[in-house]
Amino acid sequence: MKNQILLVGAPHTNKLTIANEVFNVSQSSLKCIIDSNNGSHAGLTIEGLPHETKYYTTELGLFIDELEDDSLEKFEIWLNDFKSDDVKELRDFIQGIVFTIDLNASSVEDIDKIAQHLEQLSTQFDDEFIESSNKQDIFQWDGFKIVVGVNKNKTGESPIDDEKLLEIEDTILSTGFEFINYNDTRETNEFGDVFGKERFVDIIENTEWRELDRIFKPMAAKSKEEEEKTRKELATPLIPKDKEESKDSEEDKLKSIENMDVILKKLNIARDAVKDMKSEEQKMEYVDNVLKDMFKYI
Amino acid sequence: MAIKYLILLSRQGKVRLTKWYITLSQKEKQRIVREVAAMIPLRKPKMCNVIEHKDSKIIYRRYASLFFICSVDNDDNELITLDIIQRYVEIMDKSYGNVCELDIIFNFQTAYHVLDELIIDGVIQESSASEVLKKVAQQDQLESGESLQR
Numbered sequence: 463m464k465n466q467i468l469l470v471g472a473p474h475t476n477k478l479t480i481a482n483e484v485f486n487v488s489q490s491s492l493k494c495i496i497d498s499n500n501g502s503h504a505g506l507t508i509e510g511l512p513h514e515t516k517y518y519t520t521e522l523g524l525f526i527d528e529l530e531d532d533s534l535e536k537f538e539i540w541l542n543d544f545k546s547d548d549v550k551e552l553r554d555f556i557q558g559i560v561f562t563i564d565l566n567a568s569s570v571e572d573i574d575k576i577a578q579h580l581e582q583l584s585t586q587f588d589d590e591f592i593e594s595s596n597k598q599d600i601f602q603w604d605g606f607k608i609v610v611g612v613n614k615n616k617t618g619e620s621p622i623d624d625e626k627l628l629e630i631e632d633t634i635l636s637t638g639f640e641f642i643n644y645n646d647t648r649e650t651n652e653f654g655d656v657f658g659k660e661r662f663v664d665i666i667e668n669t670e671w672r673e674l675d676r677i678f679k680p681m682a683a684k685s686k687e688e689e690e691k692t693r694k695e696l697a698t699p700l701i702p703k704d705k706e707e708s709k710d711s712e713e714d715k716l717k718s719i720e721n722m723d724v725i726l727k728k729l730n731i732a733r734d735a736v737k738d739m740k741s742e743e744q745k746m747e748y749v750d751n752v753l754k755d756m757f758k759y760i
Numbered sequence: 761m762a763i764k765y766l767i768l769l770s771r772q773g774k775v776r777l778t779k780w781y782i783t784l785s786q787k788e789k790q791r792i793v794r795e796v797a798a799m800i801p802l803r804k805p806k807m808c809n810v811i812e813h814k815d816s817k818i819i820y821r822r823y824a825s826l827f828f829i830c831s832v833d834n835d836d837n838e839l840i841t842l843d844i845i846q847r848y849v850e851i852m853d854k855s856y857g858n859v860c861e862l863d864i865i866f867n868f869q870t871a872y873h874v875l876d877e878l879i880i881d882g883v884i885q886e887s888s889a890s891e892v893l894k895k896v897a898q899q900d901q902l903e904s905g906e907s908l909q910r
Contacts, residue, residue: 517866599786601794606772635802640772653805654824664825665772668861676866 464672465513466523466555470540471562472532476612476644477503480562481524484662485511504528515667520674522666525556532567534575541579545586553590557605557672559583565611565622565643570629577633580609584638604672606665607639640665725756761836762882763844764816765792766875768864769827773797776826776864777871781882792831800827810838821845825861844884848875851889855896873899 471477478496481487487508495506506526513522529536543549561580563573587603611630613622627643634641646658656664732752739745768777775793784792799811800820811818813831819841820829828845832838851874852859856867864871877892878884886892 515862517862599790601790602773602797638773653822656824664861668770668825668865670865 464555465520465557465674466525467558467560468525468527468552468556469560469562470527470529471610472529472537472564472567473503474614475532475562475564476610476614477526477528477562480560480610480644480662481508481526483659484666485513485522485524487511487524502528513666516677518671518674518676520671522671532564534568534572537576538579541576541583545579545583550590553587554594558608558666558669559587559605560608560610561639562610562612562644564614565627565630566614568630570626570633573630573633577637580607580634580637580639588638604670606669608662608665609634609639609641610662611641611643613643613645728752728756761832761840763841763879764831764833764882766879767793767796767827767829768871769797769800769829770861771801771825771827773801776861777868777875779872779875779879781879796829800829809842819845823849826864844879847884847887847889848878851878851892854889854893870896 469477469480478492481492482489485508491508495508496503499506504527506524508524508526509521511522511524513520527540529540544553563576584603584607587605587607588601591603592600611622611627622643631641631643642658642661644658644662648657650656655661729752732749736745736748739748762781764780764782766777766779766781767775770776775797778789778793780789795813796818799813800818803820805822809820811820812834815834816831817834817836817838818829818831819838820827821842822828828849830841830845832841849859852864852871855870855874856863873896874892877895878886886895
């Protein structure tokens with residue numbers, strides 16, 4: 463199973479909410495998984511999550527890991543461990559990495575410090591992927607990198623300061639990760655951007671998963687009329703004739719077809735009539751008259 | 761005026777489409793794509809859409825999650841380039857029916873098809889959107905006709 467996503471964050475940073483709302487893992491399934499993991503949110507594995515778009519169907523997998531607490535030190539320790547050679551196999555295996563952070567608990571300075579590690583991690587993903595790939599035109603990792611900010615203010619739903627959000631977004635953007643404010647409920651803006659959970663789903667859909675089943679719409683069977691229409695259109699001359707000329711030629715064609723019918727009928731009648739005639743002179747005279755008559759139609 | 765290259769880049773920095781109108785080695789193309797991918801996604805919405813880059817200008821426009829990036833000479837008109845990008849997007853929108861990034865990733869042949877009808881050798885060769893759409897539709901019909909015969 464190759465379409466694995468790693469979801470990491472401090473406790474109470476909406477990891478399971480993301481699993482439920484973005485990846486459609488049911489609450490009951492989550493409860494079972496957590497119970498079987500002795501109630502811990504660290505080291506959870508969820509597989510076989512169906513995912514479908516108009517172009518493909520696939521199954522995704524989630525690895526959920528939880529930091530010991532929301533301190534900067536623990537996050538840095540985790541990042542250093544993840545960048546080590548021991549974890550290379552996991553880095554090669556996953557195709558998406560999502561970090562969840564509490565925007566209330568994290569200051570801009572904390573984010574700056576984490577950003578350095580994120581930048582190194584981003585470069586590491588790219589370098590390792592290029593090295594392991596046989597293709598020459600690859601220059602970046604084929605997965606996605608996201609930092610999800612959540613507002614877990616326990617006293618109420620007070621919004622995060624816009625300036626702080628912008629600063630965090632700029633800092634994270636420069637590392638190669640994309641920042642998503644999970645609680646952003648703005649609708650699509652003038653540029654067509656989507657925000658919050660919708661943007662997260664957008665990224666998942668737009669990823670070229672390593673294992674997927676393409677959906678190809680079968681060619682609709684054409685009716686005979688449609689085929690005939692296509693054939694006529696394809697046979698349309700490249701240089702169109704003048705309208706009058708083309709109109710006359712159409713009438714002429716019809717007229718000539720009618721004339722041919724008349725000629726053939728008259729020939730048949732004349733043939734039958736000639737059989738009954740006895741003298742040669744009579745036959746020759748009759749044939750001359752028939753020929754004169756037919757010249758009118760030719 | 762001639763466009764040197766056209767690159768479609770996602771907000772995640774992933775390349776979705778490239779079209780080169782100048783001769784470059786594979787390494788040079790990779791270098792350009794890397795430079796552009798490191799520069800453009802970091803631009804904020806209110807920043808200028810024209811960047812002077814080495815001996816040329818990079819003109820870009822953002823539509824939803826995609827950046828449409830063109831490179832032109834320094835003495836070429838930026839507004840015309842922006843208009844060409846706008847025209848390309850409008851035609852793709854009509855061709856796909858409400859085009860999105862997913863269409864360009866998994867149904868890229870239409871995007872290239874429209875581009876090839878619109879621009880040849882970096883110069884716009886058909887300004888009429890309806891003509892481009894008609895040609896693309898005719899060729900699709902030809903293709904589907906051939907497939908049926910098979």
